[in-house]
Amino acid sequence: MTEKKQRKKAKKKDSQLIIRINSEDRDEFVRLCEDLDTSAAREIRQFMRTFVEKNN
Incomplete structure (x- = not known):
């Protein structure tokens, strides 16, 4: 198995x-993510990784 697959x-x-969360906040966040050609889940995962790295 290649390293990338692993x-x-x-x-x-x-x-x-x-x-x-408030539905208005969610809707605005999702709309902004779509405008930026990303997903809300991807951005939240990135926030979590950055937060953990910064605070560990």
Whole structure:
């Protein structure tokens, strides 16, 4: 198996984090992500990785 496939397999998304937010905030965030050609999930995952790295 190639290194790239091993990394992809090691980072398999196998968990969920459920949060409650205001629907207006969610809709604005999702709309902005779409305008920037990204997804809300991708941006939240990136925020989480950055936050953990910064605070560890």
